[in-house]
Amino acid sequence: MNAWRFEPDSGLVLRSLPELHPQGHEIVFDVLACGLCRSDCRFLRPDATATAKAIIPGHEIVVADPGSGARGILWPGRACGACASCRQGRENLCRRMAVLGVDRDGGFAERVAAPAENLIPVKAGIPDRLAVLAEPVACCLNALQQVQLEEHARIAIFGAGPFGHLFAFLATRLGPVRAVLIDPDADRKQITRSFRDAAAIPLVERHAGPFDIAINATSSPTGFAQMLAALGPGGRGILFSGLRPTGATLTAEQLNAIHYRQLHLVGAFGQTRAQIGQALDLIDKHRDTLSLLADEPGNFASLPVRLAQRCARDTLFQSISLAPWAACAK
Numbered sequence: 001m002n003a004w005r006f007e008p009d010s011g012l013v014l015r016s017l018p019e020l021h022p023q024g025h026e027i028v029f030d031v032l033a034c035g036l037c038r039s040d041c042r043f044l045r046p047d048a049t050a051t052a053k054a055i056i057p058g059h060e061i062v063v064a065d066p067g068s069g070a071r072g073i074l075w076p077g078r079a080c081g082a083c084a085s086c087r088q089g090r091e092n093l094c095r096r097m098a099v100l101g102v103d104r105d106g107g108f109a110e111r112v113a114a115p116a117e118n119l120i121p122v123k124a125g126i127p128d129r130l131a132v133l134a135e136p137v138a139c140c141l142n143a144l145q146q147v148q149l150e151e152h153a154r155i156a157i158f159g160a161g162p163f164g165h166l167f168a169f170l171a172t173r174l175g176p177v178r179a180v181l182i183d184p185d186a187d188r189k190q191i192t193r194s195f196r197d198a199a200a201i202p203l204v205e206r207h208a209g210p211f212d213i214a215i216n217a218t219s220s221p222t223g224f225a226q227m228l229a230a231l232g233p234g235g236r237g238i239l240f241s242g243l244r245p246t247g248a249t250l251t252a253e254q255l256n257a258i259h260y261r262q263l264h265l266v267g268a269f270g271q272t273r274a275q276i277g278q279a280l281d282l283i284d285k286h287r288d289t290l291s292l293l294a295d296e297p298g299n300f301a302s303l304p305v306r307l308a309q310r311c312a313r314d315t316l317f318q319s320i321s322l323a324p325w326a327a328c329a330k
């Protein structure tokens with residue numbers, strides 16, 4: 001099968017690899033489309049930040065079951081089912097988690113092997129380029145479910161990349177709250193203007209607050225410090241994006257805001273199978289608006305170029321379509 005594989009010495013290379021053989025409960029699915037995530041950026045070049053082993057990246061995967069013909073999206077995780085987190089229904093925090101495209105071969109390939117129970121059906125009316133959004137939308141839902149979105153809550157989202165836009169949209173669809181996107185490069189964000197207009201999401205360069213809830217949708221430590229500073233007394237901060245190790249440090253004064261204003265900080269990581277299902281329902285309900293946030297899928301060969309665009313700032317959600325390969329094979 002054809003696959004884009006990350007190899008530590010060469011970076012992303014197109015390979016013809018042996019066919020997959022299912023193990024245990026697995027099915028070898030046909031890949032229909034795969035989303036390009038910012039977390040895949042580390043696979044663009046061979047360096048110490050990527051993995052030490054060869055792997056096929058891609059974890060936002062829309063597939064078809066070649067047996068039943070069913071189309072669906074894969075929950076990218078594989079949880080042990082036995083650890084304390086799994087038993088508490090928090091499979092995203094499994095101590096033995098293995099993620100497709102990170103720990104196991106993923107979706108930048110014609111086929112992918114995954115447990116049968118990881119397939120979550122996608123309605124026929126949802127196109128592939130929106131179905132791939134189920135994974136990032138579910139990550140946002142997981143974060144928003146960590147706090148209460150009480151009526152009239154003021155929510156600030158720091159970082160107006162694709163995730164920031166998703167957060168602002170989802171928060172205002174989940175409750176009667178007011179959300180604002182904050183980004184120092186706000187004037188450069190022309191590409192998402194039609195989405196923001198349709199969704200009535202304000203975007204500003206800076207805002208001093210105070211806010212009831214704030215989310216960091218940027219890996220910049222500065223953005224995190226601004227988030228703490230903008231929270232009002234008793235405010236709740238969600239650490240969604242992991243912080244880039246830039247050498248920048250948070251000062252004691254900045255962290256003391258947590259003490260003096262009794263802030264609540266919560267982390268959010270990944271998503272559960274149930275949240276992927278909830279994400280698909282929301283995508284179905286808001287198809288037209290979310291379409292403005294996702295580019296048409298590129299072809300399989302365009303992956304490195306598309307991924308480089310996604311990793312540069314100011315892009316929409318990107319995906320690649322595997323459909324031309326499947327058509328050739330039949």
Ligand SMILES: [Zn+2]
Nearest residue numbers: 037060135136
């Ligand atoms: Zn992702």
Ligand SMILES: [Zn+2]
Nearest residue numbers: 080083086094
């Ligand atoms: Zn577990």
